[in-house]
Amino acid sequence: MSSDSNSTVLGVVLLVRHGDRQGFYQDPNTYAASATSITPLGNAQEVQLGGLLRELYFDGSSPSHIQNMNTGLFNDSQVLIRADAGDEGGVIYDSAISLTQGLWPNTTAWNTTLANGTNVVGPLGGYQYVPVESVESTNDVSLEGFTSCNTFNTAISAFYNTTEFQQKVNETKAFLNELPPYLDGRPATLVNMYNVFDYMNVNNIHNANFSKTLPPTFLAQARDLANWHEYNTFTSEQLNGISNIAGRTVVPSMITGLTRIANASDPLSFMVEEISYKPFLSLFNMTGATAANSSLAGLVDYASAWALEVRQPSSGGEPVLRFNFKNGSDIFRTYAFLGSTGDVPLSTFINTLAPSAVNTTTEWCGVCGNNQDRGCGALAQASAAAKPHQRISPVGAGFLGAGLTLAVALMAFGVLAFLGVLTFGRPQRRRAVKNSKTEKGSGDADSA
Ligand SMILES: *[C@@H]1O[C@H](CO)[C@@H](O)[C@H](O)[C@H]1NC(C)=O
Ligand SMILES: *[C@@H]1O[C@H](CO)[C@@H](O)[C@H](O)[C@H]1NC(C)=O
Ligand SMILES: *[C@@H]1O[C@H](CO)[C@@H](O)[C@H](O)[C@H]1NC(C)=O
Numbered sequence: 001m002s003s004d005s006n007s008t009v010l011g012v013v014l015l016v017r018h019g020d021r022q023g024f025y026q027d028p029n030t031y032a033a034s035a036t037s038i039t040p041l042g043n044a045q046e047v048q049l050g051g052l053l054r055e056l057y058f059d060g061s062s063p064s065h066i067q068n069m070n071t072g073l074f075n076d077s078q079v080l081i082r083a084d085a086g087d088e089g090g091v092i093y094d095s096a097i098s099l100t101q102g103l104w105p106n107t108t109a110w111n112t113t114l115a116n117g118t119n120v121v122g123p124l125g126g127y128q129y130v131p132v133e134s135v136e137s138t139n140d141v142s143l144e145g146f147t148s149c150n151t152f153n154t155a156i157s158a159f160y161n162t163t164e165f166q167q168k169v170n171e172t173k174a175f176l177n178e179l180p181p182y183l184d185g186r187p188a189t190l191v192n193m194y195n196v197f198d199y200m201n202v203n204n205i206h207n208a209n210f211s212k213t214l215p216p217t218f219l220a221q222a223r224d225l226a227n228w229h230e231y232n233t234f235t236s237e238q239l240n241g242i243s244n245i246a247g248r249t250v251v252p253s254m255i256t257g258l259t260r261i262a263n264a265s266d267p268l269s270f271m272v273e274e275i276s277y278k279p280f281l282s283l284f285n286m287t288g289a290t291a292a293n294s295s296l297a298g299l300v301d302y303a304s305a306w307a308l309e310v311r312q313p314s315s316g317g318e319p320v321l322r323f324n325f326k327n328g329s330d331i332f333r334t335y336a337f338l339g340s341t342g343d344v345p346l347s348t349f350i351n352t353l354a355p356s357a358v359n360t361t362t363e364w365c366g367v368c369g370n371n372q373d374r375g376c377g378a379l380a381q382a383s384a385a386a387k388p389h390q391r392i393s394p395v396g397a398g399f400l401g402a403g404l405t406l407a408v409a410l411m412a413f414g415v416l417a418f419l420g421v422l423t424f425g426r427p428q429r430r431r432a433v434k435n436s437k438t439e440k441g442s443g444d445a446d447s448a
Pocket of ligand 3 (some may be wrong): 327
């Protein structure tokens with residue numbers, strides 16, 4: 001199937017990487033990240049990208065103009081913006097804010113005429129305030145499904161133990177041994193390759209002495225190895241493989257966004273998810289884009305944008321998707337995906353990816369083997385209370401059995417008391433019942 005150049009753009013779902021940042025460290029065994037902050041350059045990159053997207057999608061004279069999109073002021077009903085607020089959260093959230101400033105710049109059109117005839121322009125020259133949903137990793141796994149994921153951590157250490165990895169260690173030993181003078185004490189190992197590259201990259205951008213002393217090929221060589229390391233960490237041979245977890249948790253919000261855009265009675269036309277580089281690796285692999293174009297098997301630059309355009313073919317019929325990707329400061333290029341060289345029906349995208357999607361926290365806790373973090377503790381506790389016999393070891397069973405019986409009895413009393421069937425005459429009595437229920441519940445979960 002080829003691409004119809006006369007199709008109309010109904011809307012777009014964008015995945016955007018954050019802008020330039022400083023610092024940064026991530027644990028190579030768990031991908032827990034820390035110690036990073038956005039830079040003025042990072043803000044500038046995102047504002048610039050926002051301006052470009054504005055010209056491309058909101059300007060009535062652009063061939064990719066979104067059919068029903070307001071060309072003037074920001075319109076809340078047409079837009080949804082979400083930002084990963086996890087480990088790298090400050091950087092990613094700030095990037096999303098900068099992006100919105102490029103998308104909807106300040107304008108005197110943001111003004112109002114008061115009853116007394118005075119005209120008031122919004123502050124800061126008519127700054128437009130655009131809501132950005134802060135996707136907190138503690139209560140929403142969707143944009144950062146890869147941290148605290150125990151089965152994923154197991155897959156990472158399995159990768160480090162493959163003969164392929166050991167071979168690469170041998171092949172790269174000579175190069176890595178040359179790097180310590182440029183790493184300020186960081187381990188120059190293949191396991192630590194992402195941090196090695198990132199440190200060199202950050203300093204090459206921000207530290208004049210460093211960029212003068214670094215031998216010319218070193219950064220590209222380190223980047224190559226980091227690409228290899230990260231691609232193998234964040235992709236899987238199976239769509240529903242655990243190593244695709246960074247993409248699998250994003251899939252549900254993408255499908256919701258694409259479906260809403262295709263639905264003519266829903267005003268949503270423009271959705272952005274601001275993220276780290278990891279979901280790009282998984283999703284490019286899962287959509288078969290990497291199979292069609294191997295240049296996608298690596299790190300995307302800062303402020304990269306993947307635009308999945310929802311288009312209505314001029315011949316009518318089902319809406320289709322077009323895969324456009326802009327790598328940092330490069331231009332947007334169209335890529336083949338899902339086994340097609342052109343546009344792909346929306347239903348093909350959904351049918352291919354939905355089965356591998358991790359849709360809820362409960363699913364994520366199961367897939368990741370986690371019964372403690374990110375809301376899994378409360379869920380494990382609830383399910384242990386509901387199905388105690390499946391989770392309790394024989395040794396603890398007798399003790400817990402008695403404890404549970406008591407807890408259940410107390411809960412029953414609590415409910416009856418609450419309904420007024422049983423009256424104890426003292427409100428403080430109810431508090432005591434509630435406390436014992438909570439303690440018993442968490443005790444069960446800990447022993448599971
Ligand atoms: C009109 O109302 C605004 C807001 O209360 C006030 O700042 C402004 O001075 C008023 N203008 C006149 C001409 O009274
Ligand atoms: C995804 O990546 C894996 C390597 O991790 C590769 O074996 C697989 O073929 C890739 N899938 C696609 C559809 O390209
Ligand atoms: C993005 O650009 C960088 C160079 O800035 C390059 O190393 C990388 O391979 C490119 N990635 C893709 C997916 O095109």
